[in-house]
Amino acid sequence: MYKYIIKRLLMMIPVLLGVTFIVFFILNVSPGDPAAMILGDRASAEALAMKREELGLNDPLLIRYFNYIVDMLHGDLGTSYKNSLSVWEQVTERFPNTAILALCGICVALIIGIPTGIISAKKQYSIMDNCSMVLALIGVSMPVFWLGLLLVIVFSLNLGWLPSQGMGSGGMELVKSLILPSITLGTMSAATITRMTRSSMLEVIRQDYISTARAKGVSERTVTMKHMLRNALIPIVTAVGLQFGSLLGGAMLTETVFSWPGLGRLMVDSIKSKDIPMVLGSVVFMAVMFSVVNLAVDIIYAYIDPRIKSQYKKK
């Protein structure tokens, strides 16, 4: 098992190299001169040339990439072009805000998604099932920013119950400011999780061991939770993990709509100002988060399904 985890951690290295290279390359071929962005329009040609030399922009692409990786391995993600602050510090400063939003979002999704999925599967083709499938379809297809704006219009502008912008500091204020963005984020994930729960429940619902369980005389509730859900869990955990991973990377649209000071917005702002080190730093950070969540999901598999655990042991 530990061997497997170490192996997976090592496998993250090529993934991260690939991600950084692609982002590095794309940002370099995109138009605009970072030196001019830092010094402003009125800078002299000499000043610009000096700045470029200082930033190492005159080196060949591969050498710059190599230098970046060496710095990254020393824990240095570079300094922002915009405000000359350490990228690492800014990213880690923003990350907790994104993390708390992601956590609340995924909770909303789980609370809605799993029970709805279970009921839909158990009452397949009932009115309840059809309704929730239509709602799930709407949930998946609705643009996030549009849902966010609708929620703002209703609950902030018309009813005035909840704040529409920013992150409240401490206690009640924080909770209040979390509600709308969490619902916005959670809705789409909830829809995906509902569909996943339903389909994987349907797969186990007619299994022979379900009949065995019923023949033991246990209650339908136990049959559902202990026998069906436990066996249906693997695809659900996968879906939840993927959703959570992408939420941790910062939900750019939601964070922008609600002016949430998280990673997603940091990245959007950095892209706008062509702050290359900042964008790179955020992307690398997101990629690491995503890989870590995926690894966590794979480890959880082993605890859900003993068959997978014995496979891990063999490796």
Next chain:
Amino acid sequence: MAENNKLLEVKDLVIRYETDDGVVEALNGVSIDIYTGKTLGLVGETGAGKTTLAKGILRLIPSPPGKIVGGEVIYDGKDLLKISEEEMRKIRGKHISMIFQDPMTSLNPVMTVRDQIMEVILQHNRISKKEAEKRAEDMLELVGIPAERGHEYPHQFSGGMKQRVIIAIALACQPKLLIADEPTTALDVTIQAQVLDLIQKLKTRDNTSMLLITHDLGVVAQTCDYVGIVYAGEIVEYGTLREVYKDMRHPYTKGLMASIPNLVENVRRLQTIEGLMPDPTNLPKGCKFSDRCKYATDKCREKVPEMVNVGGEHMVRCILAQQEK
């Protein structure tokens, strides 16, 4: 057999499946009696309705599409089809338990086998977890599995071992009736005999009655006291083992017996019964076997023949057999 020894009585049970392709008439008025400590074997082809009958007794027919249309299942003076789900749950596993066909898929893959045995024990007995654990381990030893393997998962067991675990689950609460739905079909021949012996042994120990469903006439001859031959959702011949095997009356039973390969005579081709089982969504009006029967007359196709007693407890659903009498 004396009336008071009757443990379970199924009367005129009718079960249908309502599917998109029409109504499947799976069971058309089946009546059987099961006596205390005795074994009734039900023999028939795949799709004859044997499993439906077994699941029907325990009310485990998936609904929809399945539906129990009529009949009675009398156990302990109560009609199991009329009692509440709550009461039915107390019967399942404790009074009547079931062994399913395929041991490979009948155990929950994510629970240890000991937990699966414990589940049924805890459900029906007010005892501590520790005691239940002990009993589950005793049960494992009883079916010939070392107790320390109890913490293993089903995928670590072979097919025969899994069937032993399933038997342990079924018999953990010492039920009055064991329904075994083709318990050996999915197993290797060498393991089949072991499993059957085990069932026999435990059954004798607790004086458990058994409803054994199979399509293996040899197994029936070895283990059963009574035999029912099932065809297209009906019992076509019923009686004690001796009556049915020594004096078979129904052409279908004769066909089944003839299809057992004979080792003594030099036979080139195996005997078969011509044709296929009728489509259960569109059963013939008269005798269900008439389309495949060598002796069928127009009279056979008019109306379903009644079950007729041909001596002793021997009953046959065939016009010809009645005439012979």
